[in-house]
Structures are given as structure tokens and as C-alpha cells.
Amino acid sequence: MANDTRVALVTGANRGIGLETSRQLAQAGVTVIMGGRTADAINAAAETLRGEGLPVLPLVLDVVNPEHHRLAAKKIEADFGKLDILVNNAGIVTGEHFGMNSATSIAPEALRETFEVNLFAPIALTQALLPLIEKSPAGRIVNLSSILGSLTVNRGWDDPEMAAYADFKPTAYDTSKAALNMFTVHLAAALRHTKIKVNSAHPGWVKTDMGSEAAPMEIVDGAKTSVALALLDADGPTGAFIHLGEELPW
Numbered sequence: 001m002a003n004d005t006r007v008a009l010v011t012g013a014n015r016g017i018g019l020e021t022s023r024q025l026a027q028a029g030v031t032v033i034m035g036g037r038t039a040d041a042i043n044a045a046a047e048t049l050r051g052e053g054l055p056v057l058p059l060v061l062d063v064v065n066p067e068h069h070r071l072a073a074k075k076i077e078a079d080f081g082k083l084d085i086l087v088n089n090a091g092i093v094t095g096e097h098f099g100m101n102s103a104t105s106i107a108p109e110a111l112r113e114t115f116e117v118n119l120f121a122p123i124a125l126t127q128a129l130l131p132l133i134e135k136s137p138a139g140r141i142v143n144l145s146s147i148l149g150s151l152t153v154n155r156g157w158d159d160p161e162m163a164a165y166a167d168f169k170p171t172a173y174d175t176s177k178a179a180l181n182m183f184t185v186h187l188a189a190a191l192r193h194t195k196i197k198v199n200s201a202h203p204g205w206v207k208t209d210m211g212s213e214a215a216p217m218e219i220v221d222g223a224k225t226s227v228a229l230a231l232l233d234a235d236g237p238t239g240a241f242i243h244l245g246e247e248l249p250w
């Protein structure tokens with residue numbers, strides 16, 4: 001494949017925002033490697049997009065498996081010699097109390113499980129792929145965060161604009177996304193003298209399995225923030241927390 005083709009890896013690409021992000025990046029002419037936890041699910045998702053005439057490839061990638069990170073780097077190196085875009089999209093929410101404040105009751109196992117997928121995995125995968133991203137003329141790293149990871153919003157219970165989040169505090173999820181935001185800032189700082197940009201995306205509250213049918217945003221719109229950050233120009237931000245082009249408070 002020609003080296004001027006932009007190449008992206010999207011994790012958790014078999015459904016939800018990751019699938020739609022893959023579709024929109026491929027529609028923009030990017031060759032998209034779709035990472036998914038199981039072969040059946042990611043092959044089916046990639047087949048759907050290939051049926052739409054889009055340049056995508058499936059890759060079995062369980063983000064908590066370091067061997068999968070190594071194999072992904074090896075395959076991308078062999079097939080493309082570089083990686084232009086990494087979208088750390090895979091994420092989970094655990095526990096029964098998604099809508100409630102679980103600070104006084106969250107089980108350590110739920111915290112660990114959430115941090116494995118939402119924090120430790122994107123850090124380890126990014127580090128494994130960084131040598132390939134450094135070979136891109138304009139590397140872009142997008143970490144799928146959430147407004148629920150904002151300390152400002154979580155502390156804003158006196159502010160009428162933030163009152164909706166006053167008691168909506170799934171502790172494992174929110175702390176994992178706040179920590180992911182810190183990783184975004186640290187990595188952006190480490191790479192700020194390079195051409196690589198690193199940003200956190202809040203997709204919105206989106207109608208996916210995670211977001212539920214109650215969510216106001218359609219998936220097609222929920223992917224837009226990730227796609228825009230993946231395709232940022234050279235004058236775009238780095239180390240920012242963005243929703244549909246607007247900066248959010250950390």
C-alpha cells in the first residue's frame with residue numbers, strides 16, 4: 001500500500017461509536033484498521049463497511065492483552081510502516097449503579113476492571129504504537145474520554161448548568177476517564193515539540209449500548225468529535241478536551 005495513504009487504528013470498532021468512527025474516517029479516505037476483541041465481531045463489522053465500499057481491515061485486538069499490542073504493532077509495521085491516527089475508543093462501564101454516586105460502595109474489583117480497559121490499556125497500546133506514530137508526518141492520538149471525567153463538572157453541584165451531574169457519579173467510570181484525561185495532557189506535553197497531537201474527546205451522550213436508548217445523540221453525530229480530532233490540521237490543538245469543536249473544562 002502506498003505510504004501516502006493515511007492509516008488509522010480504532011479500538012472497540014465492532015459496534016457503537018468505534019464502528020461509526022471507522023466508517024467516517026474511511027469515508028474521508030483513511031485506511032482504517034478496525035480493532036475488536038473477538039474475530040467474529042470485528043470481521044462482521046469490517047465486512048459491513050467493506051460492503052459500503054470503504055477501505056477497512058479487521059484486527060483482533062483485545063486492548064487489555066499486551067500480546068495483542070505487540071502483534072498489532074508488528075502487523076501495522078509490516079503492512080504500512082507507520083500509523084497516522086490512533087483512536088483509543090474501547091471503553092467499559094461496570095457495576096450496577098451507573099446512574100448513582102457509588103463512591104461509598106464501589107468494589108475494588110470494579111475499579112480495577114474499569115481502569116484496566118479505560119486507562120491502563122490505552123496507555124500501554126499507545127506506548128506500543130508510538131514508534132509507528134512517530135513515523136507519520138502528522139500523528140494524531142484521540143482518547144475517548146467523557147464529560148463524566150471532568151473534575152469541574154463533577155464538583156459543580158452548586159452550579160445550575162452542572163446540576164444534572166450532582167448525583168450522577170459512577171465512581172469507577174468517572175475516575176478512569178479523569179485519569180485518562182491526565183494521560184492525554186501528559187502525553188501531549190511529552191510530544192509537544194513533535195508533529196503529534198494528543199487530545200481527549202467527549203462524544204456527547206450517544207445512543208449506543210453504553211449510552212442507552214435514552215441518549216439524545218445519534219451515533220452518526222457521536223462519532224464526529226473523534227473524527228474531527230483524528231483529522232486535525234497542523235494548527236489544531238493538542239492537550240485539549242473537546243466536544244464538537246468546543247473546549248470542555250478538565
Ligand SMILES: NC(=O)c1ccc[n+]([C@@H]2O[C@H](COP(=O)([O-])OP(=O)(O)OC[C@H]3O[C@@H](n4cnc5c(N)ncnc54)[C@H](OP(=O)(O)O)[C@@H]3O)[C@@H](O)[C@H]2O)c1
Nearest residue numbers: 012016017037062063090091144146205206208209210211
Ligand atoms: N455512549 C456514550 O454516551 C458515551 C459518552 C461519553 C463517552 N463515551 C465513550 O466512548 C467510547 C465508545 O463508547 P460506546 O458508547 O460506543 O460504547 P459501547 O457501545 O458499549 O461499545 C464499546 C466498545 O468497546 C469495546 N471493548 C470493550 N472492552 C474491550 C477490550 N478489552 N478490548 C477491545 N475492545 C473492547 C466493545 O467491544 P465488545 O463488543 O467486544 O464488548 C465495543 O466495541 C467509550 O470509551 C465510552 O466510554 C461514550
